[in-house]
Amino acid sequence: MESRVVNKGQISELLDKLAKDYNLIAPIKEETMTLFRRVSGAQDVLLDYNNSDISPKGCFLPQNEKTFSYMYTGDTLEINKPVGTQKTVLFGARPCDIKAILTFDPVFDGVKFGDEYYSSKRESTVIIGLSCAKVLSTCFCYAMGGGPCDTTGSDLLLTEIGDKYYVEVITEKGQALVDAYSQIIAKQDTAQLAKDKDELAKKLSGEFVRKVDLTGVKELMDNNFELPYWAGDDQKKCIGCGTCTYVCPTCHCFDIFDYTTGDFTGDRLRCWDSCMFPEYTLEAGGHNPRPSRKERIRNRFMHKIKYHLDRYNMVGCVGCGRCVNKCPVNIDITKIINDLKEVAQNA
Amino acid sequence: MPNPTALTPYPATITKIDVEAGDTKTFTVVFDDPEIMENFGNQPGQVCMLSAFGEGESTISITSSPTRGKFLEFCVRRVGRLTSVLHQMEVGQKIGVRGPYGNGFPYEMMKGKDLFFIGGGSALAPIRSLIDFVLSDQYRKDYGKVEILYGARSMDDVLFKSDLAERWPAIANTGIYTTIDRAEEGWNGHVGFVPPFIEEVAPTPENKIAIIAGPPILIKLGLAVMEKLGFKDEQIITTLEMRMKCCLGKCGRCNVGSKFICVDGPVFSLAQLKQMPPEY
Numbered sequence: 101m102e103s104r105v106v107n108k109g110q111i112s113e114l115l116d117k118l119a120k121d122y123n124l125i126a127p128i129k130e131e132t133m134t135l136f137r138r139v140s141g142a143q144d145v146l147l148d149y150n151n152s153d154i155s156p157k158g159c160f161l162p163q164n165e166k167t168f169s170y171m172y173t174g175d176t177l178e179i180n181k182p183v184g185t186q187k188t189v190l191f192g193a194r195p196c197d198i199k200a201i202l203t204f205d206p207v208f209d210g211v212k213f214g215d216e217y218y219s220s221k222r223e224s225t226v227i228i229g230l231s232c233a234k235v236l237s238t239c240f241c242y243a244m245g246g247g248p249c250d251t252t253g254s255d256l257l258l259t260e261i262g263d264k265y266y267v268e269v270i271t272e273k274g275q276a277l278v279d280a281y282s283q284i285i286a287k288q289d290t291a292q293l294a295k296d297k298d299e300l301a302k303k304l305s306g307e308f309v310r311k312v313d314l315t316g317v318k319e320l321m322d323n324n325f326e327l328p329y330w331a332g333d334d335q336k337k338c339i340g341c342g343t344c345t346y347v348c349p350t351c352h353c354f355d356i357f358d359y360t361t362g363d364f365t366g367d368r369l370r371c372w373d374s375c376m377f378p379e380y381t382l383e384a385g386g387h388n389p390r391p392s393r394k395e396r397i398r399n400r401f402m403h404k405i406k407y408h409l410d411r412y413n414m415v416g417c418v419g420c421g422r423c424v425n426k427c428p429v430n431i432d433i434t435k436i437i438n439d440l441k442e443v444a445q446n447a
Numbered sequence: 448m449p450n451p452t453a454l455t456p457y458p459a460t461i462t463k464i465d466v467e468a469g470d471t472k473t474f475t476v477v478f479d480d481p482e483i484m485e486n487f488g489n490q491p492g493q494v495c496m497l498s499a500f501g502e503g504e505s506t507i508s509i510t511s512s513p514t515r516g517k518f519l520e521f522c523v524r525r526v527g528r529l530t531s532v533l534h535q536m537e538v539g540q541k542i543g544v545r546g547p548y549g550n551g552f553p554y555e556m557m558k559g560k561d562l563f564f565i566g567g568g569s570a571l572a573p574i575r576s577l578i579d580f581v582l583s584d585q586y587r588k589d590y591g592k593v594e595i596l597y598g599a600r601s602m603d604d605v606l607f608k609s610d611l612a613e614r615w616p617a618i619a620n621t622g623i624y625t626t627i628d629r630a631e632e633g634w635n636g637h638v639g640f641v642p643p644f645i646e647e648v649a650p651t652p653e654n655k656i657a658i659i660a661g662p663p664i665l666i667k668l669g670l671a672v673m674e675k676l677g678f679k680d681e682q683i684i685t686t687l688e689m690r691m692k693c694c695l696g697k698c699g700r701c702n703v704g705s706k707f708i709c710v711d712g713p714v715f716s717l718a719q720l721k722q723m724p725p726e727y
Contacts, residue, residue, distance in 0.1 A: 167454045170543075172500040177458045177479075177541040212710055213695040216453060325704070325724040353699030356454070356692045357503045366501055370454070373698070381700050383690050384505075384527030387663060389703075389727050399702070399726075410705035 101269040103290040104278055108263045112142035114284045115191065122226075123186040125159050127152050136190070147192065150234055151420065155197045155349035159190050160204060160221045166367045167217060167356075173364045185220040189277075192230045196241045196420040198253040200349030201227070206412040207352055217370075226277050229254035231300070235307040238421030240434055242305060243312035246418055249301040259297045266293040312434045313441075314405065314415065320444035321406045329443045330398040334436075337429040338393045342374035344423035344431070350404070350416050353380075375400050401436055454693065456498045456543025457483050462518065464538055467606045468599075471569060472534060473510065473522045476544060484517050490551035491576040492686060492714050496694050497521060498543030499532040506691040506709070509547065510572040512579035514586065519544065522572035522606060548694040549713050552577045552658070552684065554586075561591035563650045565669055567598050567641045567661030571606050573686050573713070574660050582618050594622040596648055598641035598665075602631050624648050642668040645676075652677040658684045663727070670717060680718035687713050687727050703727045 106114060118124045119141045126145040128137050134149050136156040171178040201222075208218035232239075232248035241247060251257045255274035258265040267285055269275050278285045329335075345351040355373040360366040373380060376396055382388045390396050408416030417433065424432045463475035478484040489495075494508045505527070511520035525534045536542070554577065562581060566574050581590045595615065599605040605625065616623050626637040626644045637644055641661065650657065657678055659669050666685060673683055689708050692698035696710040704724045706712065715723075 170500050172541065174540055177500070177543070179455060179458065179543070181455055207697055210696060213697070215695070215697065352697065354692065354697070356698070358501050360501055368454070368498075368503075370692075373692075373700075375699060381690050383688070384530065385524075385662075389689060395726065402704075403702070407702060407705045 101271075101275060102287075103269060103294060104267040104282075104285045105288045105290060105293065106258070106265040106267055106285050108260075108265065110284050111147070111265065114281060115139075115142035115145055117281065117284070118189050118191065121187075123188040124191060125156065125188060126191040136193070145192065147230075150232070150236055151194060151239075151422070152197075153422075153426075154347060155200060155420065155422070156190055156193045157197070157200065157204070157349050157352075159188070159225065160201060160218055161208075161352060161354070161372075164369055164371045165217060167370055169361075169365065169367045170358075171365045185224045188221070188225040189228060190225055191228045192258075193227060193254075194232055194420070195229055195248060195250040195252065195254070195257075196239075196244075196246055196418040197349045198227055198229050199241075199244075199246050199250065199418045200420070202253045203350045203408065203412070203414050203416060203418070204352055206414070226255045226273050227253065228274075228277075229257040231257060231259035231297070232304065233260055235304050235309075236421060236425075237309050238424045239308060239419065240310040240312045240421060241419035242308055243310075243314055243434075244415055244417050244419040247301060248304040249297060259293075259300065261293055261296045261300065264293065266290060266297050310421075310434050312419075312437055314437060317437055317441055318406045318409050320441060321402060324444045324447055325398075325402075327440075327443055327447060329439065331394045334431065334439070335394065335397045338376070338397055338431055339429060340376050340378070340393055340396070341428060342376045343426050343428065345374040345376055345400070346372060347422040347426050349418060349420055349422070350408070375403075397431075401433065404433065405437065405440075453545070454695075456496065456504075456545040458541055459519075459544045461536055461538055461540050461542065464536075467522060467608070468604045470526075471522060471524045471604075471606060473520055473607075474533065474536075474542075475511075476519045476521060476542065477517070478544065479541075487519070487547065489513050489519065489547040491554060491580040492552035492573060493547040493549045493576075494573075494694065494709075494713060495519065495521070495544050495546030495548065496691075497523075497529070497533070498545075499529050499536070500541075500543065502529045502532045504543075504692070505529040506548075506688070506694055508573035508576070508686075508688075508713075510575045512576045512583060514580055514583035522569065522575070524569045546694070548709055550711065552580075552686075552714050553716075554580060557581070557656050558589045559591070559654075561655040562593045563655055563657045564593070564595040565597075565641065565645060565657060565659040565661070566595070567665040567669075568600065568604065569606065570660035570662070570665075570686075571597055573688075574658055575607060575610070577658065578615070582615065582621070587618070591654070592620045592622065593618075594624070594648075594650065596624040596626075596641070596645060598626040598628070598644060600628045602627055602634050640668075641665050642672050645669060645672045649676060652679065652682060656682055656684060660686050680721060681716055683717035685715060685717065685720065687715060689727055
């Protein structure tokens with residue numbers, strides 16, 4: 101498809117217009133955190149950021165979501181589902197986080213069961229990606245099949261080049277949007293910008309400091325469920341805080357419960373959950389199939405590097421590096437992947 | 448078939464409550480919308496999510512066979528928060544039900560064969576749907592001898608007492624073997640744990656499928672006995688349970704390796720189980 105240009109001086113105008121026409125979700129600074137929130141205009145948007153503390157996954161799977169409300173008096177029961185989904189633009193998401201959304205699709209838009217809450221948001225949202233300008237020390241998207249300027253999953257991808265944004269149109273949805281804003285997202289000769297983007301991508305790809313190679317790791321794990329490695333010192337230090345799962349853009353597990361709002365009324369909510377908590381698999385009868393951190397850690401990492409691949413043919417990690425950055429005891433998925441290769445080969 | 452994609456349950460009314468044991472009740476439930484009841488299409492071995500509004504949802508197996516009529520039975524032991532709320536409910540009160548979920552028992556492949564059911568404790572509930580299915584007037588001719596070996600902790604803990612004592616023995620070509628863990632006054636049957644009792648009854652593997660359900664320890668020891676008796680992995684069927692929230696393969700927690708119990712199970716053959724990590 102075509103490519104276009106936005107002058108940096110006009111990006112505020114574009115954001116203001118998008119905020120008027122759409123439910124605009126964009127990166128903002130909230131106290132010390134960079135995260136994605138609904139914004140009312142360009143003044144709230146943080147364009148100069150490296151990687152947000154929390155991924156924009158909440159755009160499609162909100163941290164807390166009402167699935168319906170009920171009124172139950174004991175004899176009569178009424179169930180009301182929320183109606184309508186707003187037209188939304190997710191602006192400024194990084195390529196790794198957008199790739200992560202693609203790992204959600206087969207889960208929620210499954211062959212067997214769909215998910216109306218997810219699909220309606222997914223359909224009504226235009227994703228405008230923003231290429232990375234920098235590679236952080238925790239980044240390893242290249243090892244998971246992505247890249248700092250990767251277009252995968254975006255409807256439009258913006259890349260900052262000099263005083264311009266180079267705009268690549270990836271999908272029909274993206275095309276419709278640029279056509280509607282063609283006064284700002286202008287048609288111009290983009291041949292030089294395309295070259296500049298390739299140069300940038302090449303330059304950034306040489307800046308990764310973390311060396312990870314996923315080749316063959318799944319195959320090694322296929323026949324190595326029981327490894328003493330999972331009970332080793334590196335894993336024992338896990339304090340089970342669940343941070344890795346909350347900041348992870350591919351973690352999609354949720355809990356469902358009722359929140360009482362009155363004598364007879366309440367909401368059924370689904371909220372992010374974490375496989376790192378013992379209660380996650382604790383059965384009412386007292387049995388817990390993953391009773392200690394060893395099993396829980398193994399399950400989390402096996403999910404990322406094997407189970408998601410087995411099930412959906414996609415690796416369940418995009419290399420955003422958040423878990424590496426945020427883990428309070430420095431558990432590092434890149435080290436685990438490299439260790440596993442060695443451990444399993446010698447097993 | 449009702450839309451099983453939604454996380455929204457259908458309103459249903461409790462029409463009957465049978466007290467099975469001190470901590471276990473069987474609830475008969477009918478959907479308020481007759482069309483949903485008519486088209487629910489549940490298969491033996493499938494499960495539902497039951498809602499007690501204000502408390503949440505839990506996965507409960509359907510204990511009734513679809514051959515018995517347009518209603519659902521759920522046998523529920525009071526063990527946690529939601530089941531405690533259910534146990535306080537009365538006939539006429541409303542709950543939410545969504546489903547049916549899971550693969551159910553492979554009753555087609557069992558045709559023409561003898562069936563040997565092994566149940567321990569409350570695990571008679573999930574296999575009862577298949578027992579009643581194969582013993583129904585409609586399908587009885589498709590299956591050979593049907594035997595049921597069931598063990599409970601005590602006399603009071605024996606579930607479906609009238610099924611075991613009257614209804615099932617009255618059907619031709621059936622065999623019922625019951626045991627309780629410790630001797631009690633008034634109990635004339637076998638005393639002892641299920642695995643050694645299986646060895647005593649000694650079912651032969653020829654043209655037979657064994658369906659085994661129970662707490663993890665019973666499954667583990669029971670399977671060892673069955674293998675000793677000569678049953679092949681393909682001849683042994685079991686049904687698993689794990690904590691679930693969505694029952695749609697999305698909430699994440701009921702995975703055993705790459706499989707989700709809720710959509711790929713809950714029914715697995717021993718041959719399939721051996722391909723999966725022992726984490727259930």
